[in-house]
Amino acid sequence: MEKTAGQKSTKTGVVSGKNMKKTVSVIVERQIRHPLYKKIVREKKRFLAHDEYEKCKIGDTVKIVQTRPMSKLKRWRVQEIVSLSPNETVKEAKEKKG
Secondary structure, rough: OEOOOOOEEEEEEEEEEEOOOOOEEEEEEEEEEOOOOOOOEEEEEEEEEOOOOOOOOOEEEEEEEEEEOOOOOOEEEEEEEEEEEEEHHHHHHHHHOO
């Protein structure tokens, strides 16, 4: 999570679901050190994000930015698609070859 003065909070995660119109479910994973045992632990959290043009696919890595509440649970929107899912990149490579 990056945040500076006057800017909105942003997170990077993987699209895990696309069951609703113009909404994607994004899982953001972070690593923290356990306060007592000092072991590195992975924490995952799910965010619902607004995808205006419905370009995101499951498995894509996206950057989401905090925004005004758009529904009961949706407070984020997709800012950009950082990378495509592995399945999509394989399909694109095959299309270019043949």
